[in-house]
Amino acid sequence: MLDEIKRRRTFAIISHPDAGKTTLTEKLLLFGGQIQVAGAVKSNKIKKTATSDWMEIEKQRGISVTTSVMEFDYRDFKVNILDTPGHQDFAEDTFRTLTAVDSVIIVVDGAKGVEAQTRKLMEVCRMRNTPVIVFINKMDREGRDPFDLLDEIEAELQIKVRPLSWPIEQGLRFKGVYNIYEGKLDLYQPSKQVVTEKVEIDIDSEELEHNIGEQLAEKLRMDLELVDGVYPEFDVNDYLKAEIAPVFFGSALNNFGVQELLDCFVEIAPSPRPVQAEERVVNPEDEKFTGFIFKITANIDPNHRSCVAFCKVCSGKFVRNAPYKHVRHGKTMRFSSPTQFMAQKKSTIDEAYPGDIIGLPDTGNFKIGDTLTEGEELHFKGLPSFSPEMFKYIENADPMKTKQLNKGIDQLMDEGVAQLFVNQFNGRKIIGTVGQLQFEVIQYRLLNEYNAACRWEPLSLYKACWIESDNAEELEAFKKRKYQFMAKDREGRDVFLADSNYVLQMAQMDFKSIKFHFTSEF
Numbered sequence: 001m002l003d004e005i006k007r008r009r010t011f012a013i014i015s016h017p018d019a020g021k022t023t024l025t026e027k028l029l030l031f032g033g034q035i036q037v038a039g040a041v042k043s044n045k046i047k048k049t050a051t052s053d054w055m056e057i058e059k060q061r062g063i064s065v066t067t068s069v070m071e072f073d074y075r076d077f078k079v080n081i082l083d084t085p086g087h088q089d090f091a092e093d094t095f096r097t098l099t100a101v102d103s104v105i106i107v108v109d110g111a112k113g114v115e116a117q118t119r120k121l122m123e124v125c126r127m128r129n130t131p132v133i134v135f136i137n138k139m140d141r142e143g144r145d146p147f148d149l150l151d152e153i154e155a156e157l158q159i160k161v162r163p164l165s166w167p168i169e170q171g172l173r174f175k176g177v178y179n180i181y182e183g184k185l186d187l188y189q190p191s192k193q194v195v196t197e198k199v200e201i202d203i204d205s206e207e208l209e210h211n212i213g214e215q216l217a218e219k220l221r222m223d224l225e226l227v228d229g230v231y232p233e234f235d236v237n238d239y240l241k242a243e244i245a246p247v248f249f250g251s252a253l254n255n256f257g258v259q260e261l262l263d264c265f266v267e268i269a270p271s272p273r274p275v276q277a278e279e280r281v282v283n284p285e286d287e288k289f290t291g292f293i294f295k296i297t298a299n300i301d302p303n304h305r306s307c308v309a310f311c312k313v314c315s316g317k318f319v320r321n322a323p324y325k326h327v328r329h330g331k332t333m334r335f336s337s338p339t340q341f342m343a344q345k346k347s348t349i350d351e352a353y354p355g356d357i358i359g360l361p362d363t364g365n366f367k368i369g370d371t372l373t374e375g376e377e378l379h380f381k382g383l384p385s386f387s388p389e390m391f392k393y394i395e396n397a398d399p400m401k402t403k404q405l406n407k408g409i410d411q412l413m414d415e416g417v418a419q420l421f422v423n424q425f426n427g428r429k430i431i432g433t434v435g436q437l438q439f440e441v442i443q444y445r446l447l448n449e450y451n452a453a454c455r456w457e458p459l460s461l462y463k464a465c466w467i468e469s470d471n472a473e474e475l476e477a478f479k480k481r482k483y484q485f486m487a488k489d490r491e492g493r494d495v496f497l498a499d500s501n502y503v504l505q506m507a508q509m510d511f512k513s514i515k516f517h518f519t520s521e522f
């Protein structure tokens with residue numbers, strides 16, 4: 001059991017769209033022997049221009065089931081890659097996926113540097129102390145000076161960095177990288193499949209000149225000296241404490257620097273870590289099985305109401321057909337066909353270990369944050385629900401279908417597609433999302449899967465904040481004063497709908513005992 005835990009590496013690759021996440025994922029799978037040729041991994045991107053291209057969305061949902069988790073064996077390790085949607089309107093989905101990983105690889109475009117989406121995702125990693133490795137991609141293109149890039153990463157992502165490889169030129173003059181971690185020179189040959197030529201080399205020997213010429217050899221020595229002077233020596237514990245991010249350079253498209261990244265990754269990345277539950281800390285080595293649902297993908301096939309609930313195993317061994325307790329429902333369930341995922345195919349499994357993700361076929365029993373145990377009353381913490389950024393009233397457009405509409409809304413919210421609030425003043429339902437696309441997805445899916453028509457009505461809000469206070473009197477006074485702007489979330493918690501930043505600031509000043517939270521937990 002301990003061996004199984006120690007050899008697992010469960011992580012996500014995150015990036016701003018187009019930095020090269022899909023390409024890197026594909027190359028990693030190539031090394032894992034999961035696919036034989038490049039081009040086999042489908043991007044689950046929704047192109048920006050395709051906001052109303054429903055085929056795209058349906059395709060994306062179909063693809064996202066099979067590519068949600070990709071697992072493979074590499075050397076003695078079992079690697080689980082969790083895919084995250086690239087489109088920013090689905091950022092919430094990505095945030096939740098990050099709760100199920102033990103580490104993260106961030107892909108940065110060497111020409112563009114740190115971009116908006118990367119910054120936001122890194123915030124989540126920082127909140128959770130998730131160790132990160134940075135891969136600076138597209139070195140075969142003209143990019144920025146590596147020292148500048150590293151400075152930008154430190155400043156923008158607020159983490160110290162330590163290069164473990166160093167590029168020799170870039171763009172058309174790109175010669176390769178010096179692998180500081182292994183002390184090897186990796187020479188670049190543009191190629192999409194072949195692994196690079198590696199030369200074990202003493203950096204001070206003539207051999208360096210021999211391989212890359214006098215000028216570049218001298219520059220490389222100077223660069224490396226500077227690297228050693230500027231950056232602290234690499235200590236794996238700093239990385240594991242999420243205090244420092246090792247950095248690699250390469251070109252995913254040309255399969256360059258990818259194996260070096262993977263080799264270092266499996267060696268230093270953490271195996272499954274303890275998880276905090278409300279009641280106690282759950283250690284992967286604990287004998288009894290526990291797990292939580294972090295993602296649900298539903299109704300892919302309109303002919304069957306088929307959902308897949310993704311469960312991260314946190315402790316113990318999961319066994320097919322064994323009785324497990326669904327803590328929220330208080331009932332016992334058995335799973336006869338749990339699946340694991342391998343590139344494009346799924347297969348039934350008999351057992352799974354901490355770090356593994358299993359797909360549980362579901363017919364509406366699960367919602368995000370649900371816990372499974374061998375009987376213990378346990379609730380995992382930390383699945384965040386962020387204050388949405390856009391809000392609309394949802395109205396029934398077909399009075400004959402009220403029931404269908406309510407059921408549809410309920411199930412979509414269980415899946416975590418968006419958030420529902422009910423205004424306590426007028427009883428109207430409000431849907432909050434991260435982006436416009438989600439409204440379109442909801443309307444489309446309500447019609448197609450639940451035969452219910454909805455209509456959106458504009459609502460201009462700045463933020464939804466969950467409020468709480470030790471001072472019951474002041475809380476009541478606040479709710480009275482703001483009665484038109486008070487709502488309940490699905491768990492019945494009080495939510496204040498602030499219509500502007502100014503109003504929110506005034507409220508914070510006037511009601512000092514009240515805490516305004518911009519995230520809640522499932």
Ligand code: GDP
Binds near residue numbers: 018045140250
């Ligand atoms: P994602 O949105 O982060 O998944 O990005 P993709 O993997 O789909 O890559 C975006 C684009 O960048 C594609 O056209 C890739 O072919 C290209 N790309 C990825 N890696 C490299 C690289 O190392 N060099 C170059 N020149 N292009 C790359």
